[in-house]
Amino acid sequence: MKKFALQSAGISALVMMALTGCGGSTESAGSTEAATPSATPTVAKQYTSDELMAMVKQVKSPSGKELTVVSSEELAQENPMKALLSMFTVEPAECKDLGTLGGSEVLEGSTSAAGGDLNAETGVMTMVTLTSGVDVQKLKDSMAKSADQASKCATMTLSMSGQSMTVSTEKFEGISTVPGTQGYKTAMSSASGSSQTTYMAYVIKDGVMISATASGKGAEAAGVAAAGAMMDQAAALIK
Secondary structure: OOOOOOHHHOHHHHHHHHHHHHOOOHHHHHHHHOOOOOOOOOOOOOOOHHHHHHHHHHOEOOOOOEOEEEEHHHHOOOOHHHHHHOOOEEEOHHHOOHHHOOOOOOOOOOEEEEEEEEOOOOOOEEEEEEEEOOOHHHHHHHHHHHHHHHHHOOEEEEEEOOEEEEEEEEEOOOOOOOOOOEEEEEEEEEOOOOEEEEEEEEEEEOOEEEEEEEEEOOHHHHHHHHHHHHHHHHHHHOO
């Protein structure tokens, strides 16, 4: 099964990819899906896994490379990020169950597809995920759950075998041009001085939740623009 070469990105990248689940927002859902009181609600199209896969395959990385694509079935299998986090002691303790966040696990009954690219030169990983197949309210609820835990877990400490890391999450603007996009920046630093940052953006467009991620050292310099470009391309395909 394809794994986006996550293992080659190292343990710190896996941790950061797990923590990007803290990137949801009720503001995003409201701004992109709200209907006027007098208007008849429009039922958004629900895409199949095959249709989402076809969309993701059309998205290119800024370098022009094709993305490594993963289907709903593959995304629903073993979650290496959740497994990795289970190895750490997390403070506050209620933040340990990050695997329940909408951004890091497949919603029950949903369809999804994802595409990722690992830049061998910079070590920056970028990824875009499309989720559909469920009622729009379920997507909004998932993002609201993410936003709530992002607020509660804005500052965390992860420790294992005598080593510890500080993790902080805050809002971040400018990842994508898609109206209503909400972005987050999660920074991780260790006592030894090493650090890494992950950027995540979420938006709902026409009943499809789009998420984009950039993770790794130097992610802000190149990864944010790459993830934003991939998100913009994906949004343009949803009509």
